[in-house]
Amino acid sequence: MAFITLLTSGFAARTIHAYTQVNIATPFMYKNIDPIVFPGEYDKSHLHSFYGSDAVTVSTQTSEELRGGCTNAENPNDMSTYWTPTLLYQSGDSWEPVPVMRFSAYYGLGDEPASIPFPENLQMLAGDASAQTSDAMPAEAHSEWFCEGDANNGLDGNGFPTQTCSTHLQQLLYFPNCVNTETLEYAYKDGEPGSYHECPSGMQAMPQLRFSIRYDMREVVPGGWSGTAPVKLACGPAWCSHGDFINGWTEESGQALVDAASLKDEYLSVNGALGNDGDMMSCEATDADPEHGTGDYAESVEVMSKRSVPAVGWTSRNRLARSRRGM
Structure with missing residues (x-):
């Protein structure tokens, strides 16, 4: 896929105090793949929502692969790909994706300045797709x-x-901050x-990545709800x-993330050659591979042939395998 560098100007300055962040308006695709957990396999993963570089396929493993794509992130130096299980209503x-108002990847200091940028080819997971209880x-x-x-009315x-x-x-979802x-x-810092x-011994601190995802329920559930929320994740x-991340930041901007992560309460824009x-x-x-996989939830369940869907929520007859790096 050609690497397109012509840019249209967006808002370059931000006013919130969030160290630095990358905003993405909507997923660029929904698909039942997970190149970290199930590399090369189309029949194992539940439906995910993908953000960032569209060069990602079921077999993507490197940062350089992602830099060959087009990103829908509001920072062209961030060619990373981020994904999460699709939220459905x-x-x-049928069950359909809940509209995303905004996906944000926040990069902060994790209480102490990061000492290194994200390494090339870093793949990370946060959370556990097999968890069915708190x-x-x-x-x-x-x-x-x-x-x-809103006030907290409980879960x-x-x-x-x-x-x-x-x-x-x-x-909100926090990622490991040591590698x-x-x-x-990779691992989390103690505390x-x-x-x-x-x-942990043998690891160094990198910027703290945090997902913040805002979903707009007002049109899809106009009558609102009281009691059990009329939504579920593709994993349950x-x-x-859970969240997944493959680093695609350019080398220059990846180092700038370390500088941004040195600030406690000040926003620092990360700019670069792109x-x-x-x-x-x-x-x-x-979608870089439209001939394989599916973006339809019902089809993804049928392909997996392991899950049944009750009226609200779902049950699983098989826990997903963990990746080699843990999950």
């Missing part, structure tokens, strides 16, 4: 579901808010956000929330 007899959800990922700006049995969101249903640059093994300690309840923070490529991100 019931429309008649106890099974990895605590280090600090996954949260809540209504943006239903599936881990989603029990009351209608006045604006957006929002999710061994030779093996690309909690706000009081992190040291990296909120407890199975443009400025807020710029967008003039190309349109699309």
Whole structure:
């Protein structure tokens, strides 16, 4: 796929205090692939929502591969690909993706300045796709579901808010912030956000990546809800929330992320040779392998042939395999 560098100007300056961030308006595709967990396999993964570089396929493994694509990120120097299980709502007899108002990848310091940028070819996972209860959800990922700006009215049995969101249903998810640059093994620092300690032996600190996803429920569930939220993830309840990341930042901008992550309460734009923070490529991100896999939820379930779907939520008769790097 040709690498298109012609840019259209977006808003280059931001006013929020978030270290630095990359915004993406919507997924560029929905697809039942996962090149980290199930590389090369089309019949194993549930449906995911993909953001960023569209060069990703079921077999993508390197940063350089991603740099050969088109990104829908609001920073052309970020050729990374990000993906999450698709959030679904019931429309008649089918389950359809809930519209995304905005996906944001935040990069912060993780309490102490990062010492290294993300290594080339780094692949990371946060959360656990097989978790079906709150106890099974990895605590280090600090996954949260809540209504943006609303009072906390509690969570239903599936881990989603029990009351209608006045604006957006929002999710937060934290990624590991330590890495061994030779093996690309990664881990979380000891402690909690706000009081992190040291990296495990043999690892160095990298910027803290955090997903923030805002979903707009107002059109798809216009009557709102009280009690059990009328949504589910393609992997099941909120407890199975997880995220995937393959690094595609240009070398120059990847180093700039380290500088941005040195700031506690100040926003720093990350610019580079391909443009400025807020710029967008003039190309349109699309599926690089449209002949394989599916973006339809029902078809993805049929392909897996392992899951049954009750009225709201779902059950699994098979836990997904873990990747070699852990999940």
